[in-house]
Amino acid sequence: MAKLKTLQDVPTKVDAKSIVNNNGVLEVSNSFIRKTATFVSVKDFGAVGDGVTDDTAAFQAAEAASSRVFVPTGDFLISGTIDYSKFYGDGNFKIGSETFPAGNIVSSTTITVPTTFGYKEIFSDYLPYRRILAPLTISITSGTHNIDMTATTQGAGVNIQYEHPDGQMIYIEGAGASSTSLVFDFTGQAAQRMYAIGLNGNYNIASIDKITFSGNNYSGHSAGNPTSGAGDARDPIGCKVQNGGALQFGTDVKFEFFARNGIFSNEGAYILANNVDVNNCGSDAFVASIGAALFAENSTCSVIYGDAYFANRNGVIYCKGGTANDIRKRADNTAGEGILANEGGVIYAEDATLTNIADVGIFVASNGNVVGDDITIGGSGVGCGSYGVHLINGNFSGSRLDVTHSGADGILLENCSSLSSDGCISSNNSGDGLNVKEASTATVTSGTFDSNTSNGISATASYVQATSLASVNSNGGFGIIARRSGVVNADNSTIGSNTSGATSPSGDTSDGTSNSVIYT
Numbered sequence: 113m114a115k116l117k118t119l120q121d122v123p124t125k126v127d128a129k130s131i132v133n134n135n136g137v138l139e140v141s142n143s144f145i146r147k148t149a150t151f152v153s154v155k156d157f158g159a160v161g162d163g164v165t166d167d168t169a170a171f172q173a174a175e176a177a178s179s180r181v182f183v184p185t186g187d188f189l190i191s192g193t194i195d196y197s198k199f200y201g202d203g204n205f206k207i208g209s210e211t212f213p214a215g216n217i218v219s220s221t222t223i224t225v226p227t228t229f230g231y232k233e234i235f236s237d238y239l240p241y242r243r244i245l246a247p248l249t250i251s252i253t254s255g256t257h258n259i260d261m262t263a264t265t266q267g268a269g270v271n272i273q274y275e276h277p278d279g280q281m282i283y284i285e286g287a288g289a290s291s292t293s294l295v296f297d298f299t300g301q302a303a304q305r306m307y308a309i310g311l312n313g314n315y316n317i318a319s320i321d322k323i324t325f326s327g328n329n330y331s332g333h334s335a336g337n338p339t340s341g342a343g344d345a346r347d348p349i350g351c352k353v354q355n356g357g358a359l360q361f362g363t364d365v366k367f368e369f370f371a372r373n374g375i376f377s378n379e380g381a382y383i384l385a386n387n388v389d390v391n392n393c394g395s396d397a398f399v400a401s402i403g404a405a406l407f408a409e410n411s412t413c414s415v416i417y418g419d420a421y422f423a424n425r426n427g428v429i430y431c432k433g434g435t436a437n438d439i440r441k442r443a444d445n446t447a448g449e450g451i452l453a454n455e456g457g458v459i460y461a462e463d464a465t466l467t468n469i470a471d472v473g474i475f476v477a478s479n480g481n482v483v484g485d486d487i488t489i490g491g492s493g494v495g496c497g498s499y500g501v502h503l504i505n506g507n508f509s510g511s512r513l514d515v516t517h518s519g520a521d522g523i524l525l526e527n528c529s530s531l532s533s534d535g536c537i538s539s540n541n542s543g544d545g546l547n548v549k550e551a552s553t554a555t556v557t558s559g560t561f562d563s564n565t566s567n568g569i570s571a572t573a574s575y576v577q578a579t580s581l582a583s584v585n586s587n588g589g590f591g592i593i594a595r596r597s598g599v600v601n602a603d604n605s606t607i608g609s610n611t612s613g614a615t616s617p618s619g620d621t622s623d624g625t626s627n628s629v630i631y632t
Contacts, residue, residue, distance in 0.1 A: 161186025262300030301332030311357030321362025327370030400427030423457030453480030476506030571598030594628035
């Protein structure tokens with residue numbers, strides 16, 4: 113490391129490893145030091161710095177003469193275009209009524225966009241060349257701002273694609289009272305892995321709040337729109353953070369009409385998106401994959417052509433109090449789940465509500481896990497097109513699971529799955545209330561299984577712990593049936609009138625019920 117001894121010894125661009133503080137002495141790695149041949153100050157070119165005189169011409173002349181220009185103490189009025197990357201020092205730029213430092217940001221600062229800076233300029237021309245050592249608020253004026261993505265290269269987010277070691281000091285917020293006051297409308301997108309907000313690597317942003325991000329009616333969707341085709345994984349995304357990045361949203365943020373996902377946390381990233389609303393997206397609303405974490409508590413999502421909450425490959429989602437409604441299948445008839453945990457993915461969904469789900473309310477597969485008390489699926493007569501809960505080598509744990517109005521079994525367990533839900537309710541479904549098979553296990557003590565079109569509880573080569581059931585009544589088949597060595601322990605349960613009888617006869621070999629046991 114080399115010590116900064118003169119004003120010529122300055123880095124051309126801030127990097128996470130370029131500057132450290134060593135007992136009060138600023139040190140810069142040699143690879144980032146760029147020395148000018150002579151010391152150049154803007155005052156050498158006639159700049160005044162009184163906050164009144166227009167110093168634009170002096171700054172333009174200075175930057176033409178040197179790649180690094182010193183700005184001494186003073187407020188230098190700028191009315192035209194300059195290259196902010198070339199200036200450093202103790203003074204301030206003044207644009208309109210706002211002043212902000214030519215050097216590092218060392219005290220709380222507010223910069224208005226686009227009044228002071230353009231959308232891209234603040235991230236590309238000003239901030240990358242300065243340390244942010246105190247809170248910086250980027251305040252964005254109210255209204256609908258059109259962001260043209262036409263010239264954007266693959267993998268780049270136009271407005272907030274940021275890599276800065278001090279991102280934890282950056283606060284981006286709308287200047288209005290709520291997210292409805294400020295809309296970013298992204299146009300000209302294409303299926304080139306574009307996104308409105310993107311962090312890639314060990315960078316972060318402290319907070320984004322009071323903004324609506326709009327994908328301009330699915331702009332860039334490879335099939336035109338979600339009803340015309342399933343789209344492509346490269347279609348534009350609202351927000352994507354990956355490779356260890358971190359991002360926090362405030363309590364009033366919306367993502368809508370993006371061609372692909374709303375919010376995607378990937379490859380060890382962390383996103384705090386509590387209270388965020390995602391609607392009208394061409395694929396999954398909230399996604400966490402490959403060891404990433406996504407907090408989406410009290411979030412809402414609707415009109416989603418995919419899955420509402422999707423955790424995959426050891427990703428984790430926290431969606432306590434989340435609400436998903438009108439979740440649709442893609443045009444190729446895939447997806448359409450309220451909650452999907454797959455390949456080791458984990459979703460914590462306490463107090464979540466899932467209604468009007470095209471396919472499965474909760475789908476857990478390949479060692480995935482869903483955990484949460486008081487989850488409601490259906491209700492008010494609008495449930496799932498298929499199963500309320502479907503586990504295939506998956507696991508569910510949570511008391512008082514409430515499943516109603518599903519288009520197939522309320523709850524189906526297959527292939528060594530496990531479910532535990534004391535006080536579970538599974539009623540008014542178009543199939544069994546609870547169907548457990550293929551060496552799976554279920555614990556549903558004190559549960560209610562009423563008015564299903566088939567059986568209340570069915571166990572096939574599996575085990576069900578169903579003691580002290582509150583009610584098994586008015587089902588179209590048996591109240592409880594066990595097949596192919598299945599076992600149901602329903603001691604101390606209330607089993608009422610069911611079309612085929614309270615329990616299946618153990619000697620009925622035609623139905624595979626021989627060698628099965630029901631304890632009542």
